Amino acid sequence: MSQLPQGLAEFTARAGWGAAEVHPLPGDASFRRYFRLSRGSGETAMLMHAPPPHEDPAPFLHVAHWLNDHGMRAPAILAEDAAAGWVLTEDFGNDRMRDWLDAHPDEERAAYEAAVEALAALHRLPPGPFDAYDMAVYQREAALLTEWWCPAQGLAVDAEGYTAVWAEVLAPVLARQNPGVTVLRDYHAENIMLLGGKASAPQGLIDFQDALVGHPAYDLVSLLQDARRDVDVNLETAMLVHYAHHAGAGDDDFIADYATLGAQRNAKIVGIFTRLDRRDGKPRYLAMIPRVWAALERDLAHPALEPVAAWFDANIPAELRAANGAFAA
Structure with missing residues (x-):
């Protein structure tokens, strides 16, 4: 004791x-x-x-x-x-979605369908009494990449230009996220508990203390572009269709916002994982950066991200991008 x-x-x-x-x-x-x-x-x-x-x-x-x-x-x-x-x-037990899927890989699609349906149910509710996911929060998060990853890679970059291009691409997202939904901000396979021990079980939610009111695409990106678990691109596409069926939100603007928030979130996570290593002495998160960076590159390919993609082209060396943001061993 x-x-x-x-x-x-x-x-x-x-x-x-x-x-x-x-x-x-x-x-x-x-x-x-x-x-x-x-x-x-x-x-x-x-x-x-x-x-x-x-x-x-x-x-x-x-x-x-x-x-x-x-x-x-x-x-x-x-x-x-x-x-x-x-x-x-x-006590929600031990059936965390990520671990459960390691043991039941054939049930992956069913588990993700249930997780998407739970998210759609949350989005049908009025937004909760939480602070807004506004431009200042989006910018503060995106800046973690230039504040931590870039210096750790020895890069001197155009930080002001980075802020400017994010302001440009996030403006239409903010215009479309009113009145907003409750955004849990870390909705992924490590934070979902399968309460009945099967793919169709109710989704037990944990690690939601940072909830804000924002865009419905954010938690969907968190789930389908998971920093800690590979999600096949075909499954990601299928789950976007599944979400549209249950939430009625899947038009071109929604997909553009999904890509924009995916890029914003993935840039944030690269910065956070670098900070966990450099400031907090937790190097195990560095191994996850290539997965996150690969998702970031897919998001940057969407036309809605053209200004941000141009900034990456001008500021991040090709060899680092080819290595998916990894640090040298």
Whole structure:
């Protein structure tokens, strides 16, 4: 127990789980830590520690309550102490979509269809009471590429020109995203739990604390251009059609916005993965950059991205692009 966070025993006791066994779980790219609690009846629960000042569980709680109140499957909140960084939730089990598909590759299409349908259901709801995914947020995220990846590659680039071309291509996206939908911002196979242990199971949602109100294409890109898992281009195309069938959004403007937000998100992720290595000492994310960069290149080929593509042509050497943004070994 000496390695467990201070205050854990007191919080679990207040929540009625004081006699439970505590099992630490692998962490992610943040300061959050997770534990599975189990007690004699076979009942389990998930404990999240998101300690201030590095973390704040209040946004997670805000979004979780809204999702559950509107029929989506976020984990039920069993107990909370946001000021101390503690949240006790329903246990969604171990069937994370990514791992489940590793064991059931023949069920891939069915699992993605269910994930797309869950997203369409979210998009049929009125947008939640969250901040707007506005130009300032889009630009701040896209700039992570020039702030982290470019310097790490020894590149001096036209940062002002980069901001200008993103403003140009994002303007029509912003015009078309009103009134907007709830955007979870990290909707992909590592953050979807298959609650019934099968492809058609309800989609349990996690890691949604950064939700904003924005464009319906954003989470679709997050799912279908997954940084952590290969998604075949033919499956991506089929799922865009599947989404259009369930959400009624698949015209040329939507596909253009999908490509634009794909490029924006993938540029952001390249920057974030570089930052995780250079600032946070987590080099394992560098191996994912080529997958993300390959998706970025596909997005840049769309005519809607012509100004951004021209900036890449002028600022990123061909050999780095040919290597899909990878760092030399």
